[in-house]
Amino acid sequence: MLTPFEVIFANIAQGIALLDSDLRVLVVNNRLSQLLQIPELTMGMDAKAIAEQMPAHTQARLWLTHLVTEQKSLQQEIEVGNGLLSLTSTPVSEGHWLIQCKDISAHAAIKKELSEQTNLFDTTLANMPHGLCMFDADKNLMLCNAAYSRLYSLPEQLTRPGTPLQQILDHRVTVGNAPAHRETYFDVVAEAALKRAVASQNISLMDGRVIKISHSPMENGGYVAAHEDVTDAVRADEQIKYMAGHDPLTGLPNRTLLREKIDRELAVSGKTSSLLCLDLDRFKEVNDSLGHAVGDLLLKAVADRLTDCLRDGDSIARLGGDEFVIFQTDVQSRDQASSLAQRIIDVVDKAFIIDGKSVRIGVSIGISMAPDDGDMGDSLLRHADTALYKAKAMGRGTFCFFETVMDADRQARRDLETVLQQALESNQFELYYQPQVDTITEQVVGFEALLRWHHPERGLVSPVEFIPLAEETGMIVPIGEWVLRQACKDAASWPADIGVAVNLSPLQFKSQTLAHTVVSALGDAGLPASRLELEITESVLLTDNDTALATLHHIRSLGVRIAMDDFGTGYSSLSYLRLFPFDKIKIDQSFIRELGNSKDCAAIVKAVVDLGASLGITTTAEGVETSDQLNRVREQGCSEIQGYLFGKPLPISSVHELLKRHSPEAA
Structure with missing residues (x-):
């Protein structure tokens, strides 16, 4: 019967042998024979015979030589078949050797995999375009990549693990690329820790660059941060925002920016203000006689x-x-506004020397006062414009204050309000359709639905007159629903590759039934959702942003396309592209009109087209009226065009004939 020691010795996972001073086997277990794949490994066998039968001949010779010549331990790794063994030879008393062998294949595989992963991590880290760093809870550096070092011109000693962040920041102060506002530099770290999620912010540096830092907190109190140089993107964003809010010729703010400032000022100050609306007298004659180049220089002057x-x-x-x-803000009296108006008239009346020529023009001015004539920018502008027409009627070269008696259109507006409901109920509205054309093939790809009103007494009423009223009274919601349903119904009779675009009002988003209305209109007309395009302006997103975005996402999930209309005229158009995946950008016609005259307009159009291309968004140039404009928008890469060059808005009866003329077969 075996002793406990013999049982253990026979079944142990390691192979074990004891050699005497003549290097002959005194004791050996079967496991060693199995591991070394030597079937006759028995007691009495000498080391030379063992070495000759070992699979790894080089390691075997080294092993035998060591036993003969050395009296110190030897540890070897030996490949046997597809496995890897660890063979340890240890000298013991009386010249004996203890041989231990174990299978380390699994451990070696794990070690190899870890090594490969480490190499892959190191390679990825070294080739990342952005800087990456990791700091512990005490803000000591744990690791960083080469991009991080290059970004801040760090010497090698400051990239070693354990380097305090403070030392890195001190060095950056010395070389001039430290954060411009050190006191708020760690705000994003605190924010990320509180949120337990990634937090990002743009950091301005002393050298003028802007770095986007994204912090991700770790459970041990440290954090990982990615550092990306976004200087060019930020500058481009700022430039586009500036261009969108400023006149490209004179560099002055445009209507949108001014209206925002007026509304902001009136809401805060509560003081008397004046708004002067100016129109140059005889400018058209100068422009026509001396040319647009002189006219542009005159406007700048x-x-x-x-x-x-x-x-x-x-x-x-x-x-x-x-x-x-x-x-004018903080105006003490109408006299102060009068004084400015007269000063302007006198200054503009003096001759201008333009391109070596003496040019004389004048100016007429209409004035409205806040809060008497309105407490919002739009109303002040409208009333000042009314006064301007009166000033021009008085003989030009003068100014006129707005008076209530001038506002004769108010009664007309009230009349329109009364009959709007009747118009809807008695089918006085009609849809006209303006073609949208592929820029390359010049084939019609869709139509924009435009509302017209056939008043029984006044005839055709311009949308400019009744749409704002419909917005103010809330009638735009039922009118808008009628437009949507009728457009879907009309489009259902067109070829399957022709779509229809319908404008949506911000008020329609507040009705909370818009998505249901869209589904119902498509279903009733039998029109596929992919053929319907809904156009919105950024005013839809200015108030109750989350609700509007949720509605848009719902509608887009149905397959309906969403377009951003009048792109570039608002202050935040660019930011909304990050909030919602628009299918189309419609570049406002004000930029298209100036393409041949303004490099800035061309730059804006090009920037918008490139932005659309990078985001996979179709771009449509609005207001294309001449072949020159067509060629320029083609050069810029616009996908589609819309404008009088290819067709004015048409009644439904004329749409089918247009489609025949522009069909591939006709071509």
Whole structure:
């Protein structure tokens, strides 16, 4: 019967042998024979015979030589078949050797996999385009990649593990690339820790660069941070925002930016203000006789003179053409506004020397006062414009204050309000359709539905007159639903590859039934959702942003396309592209009109087209009226065009004939 020791010795996972001083086997277990794949490994066998039968001959010779010549331990790794063995030879008393062998294949595989993963991690880290760093809870560096070191010009000793972050920041102060505002530098770290999620912020550096830092907290109190140089993107974003809010010719703020400032000022100050609406007299004659180049130079010179007339805090904007607006804050009396108006008239009346020529023009001015004539930018502009027409009627070269008696259209608006409901109920509305054309093939790809009103007495009423009223009264919601349903019904009779675009009002989003209305209109008409495109302006997203976005996502999930209309005219158009995956951007016609005259407009159009291409968004150029404009938008890469060059808005009866003319077969 075996002793406990013999049982253990026979069944142990390690192979074991004891050699005497003559290197002959005194004791050996079967496991060693199995591991070394030597069947006759028995007591009495000498080391030389064992070495000759070992699979790894080089390691075997080294093993035998060591036993003969050395009296110290030897540890070897030997490949046997597909496995890997650890063979340890240890000298013991009386010249004997203890031989131990174990299978380390699994351990070696894990070690190899870890090594490969480490190499892959190191390679990835070294080749990342952005800087990456990891700091512990005490803000000591754990690791960083080469991009992080290059980003901040760090010497090698500051990239070693254990380097305090403070030392890195001190070095960056020395080389001039430290954060411009050190006191808020760690705000994002605290934010990430509180949120227990990634938090990002753009950090301005002393050298002018902007770095986006994204912090991800770790459970031990440390964090991982990615550092990306976003200077070019931020500058481009700022430039596009600036261009969207400023007149490309004079550099003055445009209507949108001015209106925002007026509304903001009136909401805060509560003081009397004046708004002066200016229109240049005889400018058209100068433009026609001396050319647009001289006209542009004249407008710039006028802008300079007007700016020189202002106090600190006053604002000026160019609305387009030869129209300017000046907003005066904290006006003590109408006399103060009168004084500015007369000063402007006198200054503009003096001769301009443009391109070596003496040019004389004049200016007429309409003035509205806040809060008497309105407490919002739109109402002040409208009333000042009304007064301007009166000033022009008085003989030009003068100014006129708004008076209630001038507002004769108010009664007409009230009349329109009364009959709007009747118009809807008695089918006085009609849809006209303006073609949207592929820029390359010039084939019609869709139509935009545009509302017209056939008044029984006044005839065809312009949408400019009744749409704002419908917005104010809330009638735009039922009218908008009628437009949507009728457009879907009409489009269902067109070829399957022709879509229809319908404009949506911000008020329709507040009705909370818009998505249901869209589904119902498509179902009733039998129109596939992919053929319907809904156009919105950024005003839809200005209020109750989350609700509007949720509605848009719901509608888009149905397969309906969503387009951003009048892109570039609003202050935040670019930011909304990050909030919602629009299918189309419609570039406002104000940029298209100036393509041949303004490098800035061309730059804006190009930037928008490139942005659309990078995001997979179709771009449509609105207001294309000439072959020159068509060629320019083609050069810029616009996907589609819309404008009088390819067709004015048409009644449904004319749409089918247009489709026949522009069909591939006709071509």
